[in-house]
Amino acid sequence: MFRVNRQTDYAVRVVLALSKMPRGTRVPTSEIGREMLIPPSLLQRIVAELASGGFIKTQPGRDGGISLAHLPSEITLLQVVEQFEGSLVISDCILKEGDCPFESKCPVSCQWKRLNDLLRNEMERTTFEQLLEDGKQIEASMEFPASTPLKVVVSEPILSLTDSVNA
Amino acid sequence: MFRVNRQTDYAVRVVLALSKMPRGTRVPTSEIGREMLIPPSLLQRIVAELASGGFIKTQPGRDGGISLAHLPSEITLLQVVEQFEGSLVISDCILKEGDCPFESKCPVSCQWKRLNDLLRNEMERTTFEQLLEDGKQIEASMEFPASTPLKVVVSEPILSLTDSVNA
């Protein structure tokens, strides 16, 4: 129906959450899941996919977790989206295998391609550093910077970064 | 998976096919189906949907068929797409019913919305008259204007416009 998968949206939020943290911070995925309200079973797959795409580093074992493999400024929205949606194509030709009788002569295909390129370019220009700044601006534009944490749990130690900061 | 439905693509092609014909031309849907290689069962629904959207006029019975209800210059790509894809939304908030704790404060949603608007605007600017011209340009850019009709059936009377032109 012309929309990005929920999984992809989740993935973007995972990367964004990691981008918010100080460089090299490592957190258990369950932490991210709680913060971003992602069902654990999905999160497993998302983390695996992000790792195989080289976006994050994973560390098994006790006090393990995930951390960002690159600077937020080095990761584009397009990269993450394509990792999860496959190579972004709004509409390949209706007929499979290039045996479409209209082929490139078809103004409809051309339109789809044009729109496709538009999206791709825009997403390629968008880094997670920008998303971070957008987030800051949004927060700043509200009277009370963080008046109500909006149900975010405070009653427990959210992060337990013992030595992971200077690792 | 982030692509337009086949049905939508078909629909666009139907409108385009009608746009190519002289104003007011009426053809049976089966004719369009053969020309555009659309499975009849799907075409039924597409035609119904196009009619209910006011894009085409239908005429049941003998010598009946469908015809364009507006000038090609008055129909935009967005109108047709939204009729079939619903109101174009790349990603509504993950949580249903607006109870997302992040809401408009979320830079991710903002991005989706931005990309969404980009697509919408572009499609709104694209009329079927433009598609027609694109098609002509494509044809003109080939050495032999219509050298090989590319498997298009010629062995039968493609159109049977008896009196439908001056209707």
Place this chain on the structure above:
DNA sequence: TAGTTTGTCACGTCATTATATGACAAATAT
């Protein structure tokens, strides 16, 4: 130091639901 515990990721399977695509048939209008 050696062994155990614990909290984490890794991977595979299954169930449920939603959607897309298409065939078919009965009804209706001209």
Place this chain on the structure above:
DNA sequence: ATATTTGTCATATAATGACGTGACAAACTA
């Protein structure tokens, strides 16, 4: 008669999510 109209059904694919088992590494304990 010949089209459109409308509704039902079947099938395939994909998305979403739950579970369970195993691998792994750090921390703890004796």
